[in-house]
Amino acid sequence: MKTTTVPSTSAPVAHNAMPPPPAASTARSSRVAPHSHIKGLGLTPEGLALPDGAGFVGQTNAREACGVVVELVKSRKFSGRALLLVGAPGTGKTALALAVSHELGVKVPFCPMVGSEVYSTEVKKTEVLAEAFRRAIGLRIKETKEVYEGEVTELTPAEAENPLSGYGKTVSHVIVGLKTVKGTKQLRLDPTIYEAMLKEKIVVGDVIYIEANTGAVKRVGRSDAYASSYDLESETYVPLPKGDVHKRKELVQDVTLGDLDAANARPQGGQDIMSVMGSLIKSGRTEVTEKLRKEVNKVVKGYVDQGVAEVVPGVVFIDEVHMLDIECFTYLNALLESPMAPTVILATNRGNAIVRGTTDVVSPHGVPVDLLDRCLIVKTDTYNREQIAKVVQLRANVEGLKLGPGVLERLAEEGERGSMRYAIQLLTPASILSGLAGRNQIEVDDIGEMNELFLDAKASARNIGSDGGFDGGRM
Known part of the structure; x- marks a missing residue:
């Protein structure tokens, strides 16, 4: 595809001006944390550390x-x-x-x-x-439930005369058709389940599952057979479930003992406005008594003995x-x-x-x-210059920054003279400076300017006089 370059007629951007907003992108940008690059210990199967x-x-x-x-x-x-x-x-x-x-x-x-x-x-x-x-301390609760799962092919409420009054009609039952890869099934369900479906906003074409014991209804998503060709979708499309409509499904839920303590220490009161206001006025942190913890432990031990749950330290x-x-x-x-x-x-x-x-x-x-x-x-041992250079390069890759010739050696030198954290912290401000100058990679001059603008801990300490006053000057 041929493109033409149009010369810019806008006024020059001042050095201290904010950079223009980036072009809209559908890619999701995630915050880079200090340890985003750590994925494990990096050991061989024999337990030896890779370099x-x-x-x-x-x-x-x-x-x-x-x-x-x-x-x-x-x-x-x-x-x-x-x-x-x-x-x-x-x-x-x-x-x-x-x-x-x-x-x-x-x-x-x-x-x-x-x-x-x-x-x-x-x-x-x-x-x-x-x-x-x-x-x-985690608690992994495994529960096997009988469920009806599939894509909704029919949703027909059956009406009858209201027995409590002579006016109007009420839903006596609802006919729901469910389809999987293996077959279809038509269910005759209680009207309360129909009310739950209305709350979940379930329509024909949705993939749902209904618990046989409790009647709870869960909407999984929209069937991918209804997927359209839009660039931007607000729906979650899921494949058609496999197996029979009526099946036994194992559900796994992970909670912590801290969650169980907090749930039992702050039981929810009534649903009226005064109860809600009272819960808001109360202190944010509630001290859990040792007696309550022992009761929670007793219940957890019962679950573990029955084989329903597993403790995950x-x-x-x-x-x-x-x-x-x-x-x-x-x-x-x-x-x-x-x-x-x-x-x-x-x-x-x-x-x-x-x-x-x-x-x-x-x-x-x-x-x-x-x-x-x-x-x-x-x-833990201190890092030498070669290791500091490798860590700086790793952080630059994680943050998506390009380094020009000699930048890595300069940052490794700064890390050895000051600290490795100081060398890593110079990366992002230097990338901002290079972006303002219209470059797509960090140059040695950018690091030099950052070194003048931001002091490391040792240089800052040297600027403090013996009387505690500031001497001025970098060295």
Whole structure:
């Protein structure tokens, strides 16, 4: 297809002007998080770390150690212990915890928190810890139900005289035709099921399933036989169900013990306006009593014994664990000994430090020795220049940025001189600057200008005088 270039007649854009809005696109843009590139630990089947794998660069010893922990958790032999990640800031402690969660499975609950989160004016410190532990324990409920599933081919309500009055008519029953790949079936259903169909806005051509025991109706989507050729659709098209219309279907639902605690701690009242207003006025957080948790555990144990449900221990990740005080550490010991404890991963960047809440107890990493004895301690190493360059290139690929010649070497140098986080943070502002200049890739000059505009931590500290005042100037 031949295209012609039309010269622009608009006024030149000022250097500090906002860039023009991008052209409309049907592609969905997702936010790039700091650890979007982490997909797992990047280990071989033998448990050895690949040089670069699953988004990880380096940290071979730490990754292999975490791989051993993953195998312990999968074999249910890690109860009563915790994993402690220690290392300098920016060496991948949070990424390792996230990778362990990925290795355990997609449906495994992952509950991250920071040590300072326990200090709340609404609930006790121990309650915050207990809630985090309960949110990290999943319950997979498997239920086999008899359902009628298929595409609606007929929906005919049958009317009869209203027995309560001589005026008007009422729906006595409804005739519903369902079709699958294997056959068709005509059902004669209760009028209350017809009301549920009206609420779901079900029409002929929709794929639905009806539970035989409860009569609950669920609309799955529109049959793909009715799919049109529009570019933009508001409907979800699904294929025609296979098998018979009447079948046994296994439904799996994933909840956490924290969800069950919250549902039972805040039972819903009436549906009138005063009940709704009362629930809004109440405090946002409700403290769950230990008695209620024991009752929930008893019900869960009954489900597990019947084979209806399965407990899925997740991961609790407590970053900056040295921010917890002596009371939290003692409670953490008790939580680790409970029979339904999740996998606990702690992280800190402190060396020898005073245990918070005490005045003279100095302990490694600011964690009491009795808790350290329960931990498998893994150290993360600092990155060299070559590894920093690989991480920067990985982040540029994730963010969709193009790097010009020499940019990667310059950023690796900045990362080695300052920190790797500083080098990664220069990427996006530099791409904005190159876009304003009309370039489609980042050049070395863009990094140099970003280096003048934004200081790293060490350069910023050098600008502070001995009296605490600002000296001015970069060096």
